[in-house]
């Protein structure tokens with residue numbers, strides 16, 4: 078895997094009038110503090126260290142380009158706002174569609190004060206080839222979140238997704254990709270305050286790590302998840318830019334950027350295949366509402382407003398879920414064998430006819446004998462078409478058999494006659510008797526309520542014990558009153574797809590995929606049968622009884638057995654000491670996975686505090702107070718069962734707290750997080766309450782330790798573990 082791109086020495090172009098001129102040399106000190114203006118060898122040029130702001134000064138010139146670009150963006154927006162579509166639209170439907178497109182464009186062209194218009198610059202050695210799209214004229218490109226051009230149409234900022242921007246993420250000293258200079262910009266409060274250069278073809282320049290990347294990673298995490306477009310790393314970029322045709326599956330330790338990469342991949346695909354995906358649609362699937370709230374602003378910040386976000390439960394919401402399953406029942410219902418059980422149940426009504434059908438037309442009677450009806454039904458049953466499609470085809474097939482007889486008798490019936498025969502009462506009745514309508518929810522209801530029916534459909538697939546385990550204790554009377562579980566809803570979705578094909582989207586991102594059952598993978602997979610998917614997950618964080626053991630298998634259930642499996646191992650969230658502590662659990666919970674490394678420079682604060690039995694809550698409150706004295710967000714993570722007690726204690730102590738997914742702000746920084754909802758979230762400081770209770774909250778020890786692993790890997794800056802009961806031995810060791 079490629080190393081992080083190093084930063085070069087500060088730039089002071091030899092020719093001040095030419096920003097692309099060769100730089101003056103200076104030695105860089107990789108250990109220098111970026112904020113220390115006294116350090117003359119600092120690779121990061123900041124507003125303080127730069128020369129006074131005149132136009133010979135590179136920083137001043139970059140700011141001038143920023144001001145000009147913002148003004149150009151304002152003009153582009155004004156132009157979009159002034160568009161008058163009355164003359165060009167033929168009808169109101171067209172007008173509506175066009176106006177919506179214009180409104181989207183106006184929204185996308187907003188100049189957001191705290192979102193820098195560009196974050197990088199590439200100076201190409203030669204003009205990129207003419208077939209490389211935008212801005213082929215110049216050889217210097219500013220890279221930003223969106224394309225901005227001036228009044229003449231000349232590009233001022235290039236979209237980060239354009240091919241010409243790619244070297245910003247991928248070029249290296251080994252492979253400079255024709256780039257002489259890569260410049261990264263630093264912003265403070267919306268103002269351009271620093272830049273950092275790498276001269277990729279200069280052998281004399283020392284390799285250093287990027288301080289701007291470091292400060293981006295280290296920044297406090299208050300607020301929702303942000304995009305990483307300015308600092309996408311080469312190994313991440315490869316996934317982000319992988320083609321729309323292929324499915325990619327990313328295994329990655331906590332904080333390696335899986336979610337970020339998945340969201341940026343959607344943005345990239347929408348740029349590269351806008352029309353196709355506008356037609357087919359894109360979807361991001363996440364584990365729960367809190368998580369979706371946490372990530373919901375990333376795509377809009379990248380200008381993509383129309384990506385649907387849902388949980389798997391949302392996708393399969395055909396019935397109201399009010400019941401729960403035992404872990405055993407849920408595991409069996411989620412097993413891939415259930416697909417065949419459901420298929421048999423849906424098709425159980427198909428009945429081979431024992432009588433023929435007689436159609437009366439005028440004075441004549443036409444008879445199709447039973448053996449011929451059987452042949453027709455048999456042929457439909459053997460074809461790989463949906464149950465509902467076959468049900469629609471059957472009357473036409475029978476009518477066709479009637480027409481063949483009419484023709485043989487010298488008549489010349491046309492299509493209208495065939496339609497009329499297909500719609501005639503005897504044909505409709507015969508078709509319905511052979512191929513009765515199937516209602517997905519009713520079919521599954523019968524399967525789970527009627528022991529004989531289940532036995533018939535599950536024969537050779539489920540053992541009698543397994544059948545007994547999934548059957549409802551009390552048979553339900555109707556679809557509305559049944560106490561459907563989440564796993565039942567997935568079965569109904571499977572049945573619905575057996576009846577009518579589920580429409581496919583163009584691309585689906587599936588996050589925290591390790592927790593899905595095979596049947597849930599199928600439910601997601603049928604929503605991208607003709608599209609592709611990005612599957613993101615971490616085997617070590619699987620906390621369902623049916624959690625994924627192998628990505629190969631998961632991809633097969635998803636219907637994408639040829640999906641490419643990639644691994645991310647560089648962690649951007651969890652500091653070194655904290656990840657090392659959490660990784661003590663790995664040999665037990667996912668023996669084949671290597672621990673993540675941490676890109677963060679600070680080792681992180683790790684405190685493990687043992688307290689007496691009656692002191693636990695006070696010690697936890699004290700840890701929260703101590704964390705609140707630091708900058709950034711705080712997450713108090715505890716076993717679900719301990720949440721109500723802790724909430725009361727926090728309230729009594731005057732410590733206001735948020736629910737997971739609620740946006741943290743400078744005023745409200747403490748969130749009380751049930752361990753079951755911690756997945757995917759992060760906080761600057763995390764306090765983990767009583768690990769033994771987190772472990773005990775799960776049905777088995779491995780799942781419990783995995784849940785704990787998730788809780789221990791949410792911290793960006795510091796982790797405090799407070800316990801009264803002994804720690805799990807893997808941690809204590």
Ligand SMILES: Nc1ncnc2c1ncn2[C@@H]1O[C@H](COP(=O)(O)OP(=O)(O)OP(=O)(O)O)[C@@H](O)[C@H]1O
Pocket residue numbers: 293294303304305308309310313329330331332333334335336337338615649650756757758759790
């Ligand atoms: N290239 C990057 N530059 C800056 N920050 C990054 C980069 N990649 C990831 N991050 C940050 O690291 C943090 C973790 O990223 P993310 O949540 O995507 O990781 P994950 O692999 O999905 O974690 P988990 O397994 O815990 O769900 C986020 O704050 C994200 O913005």
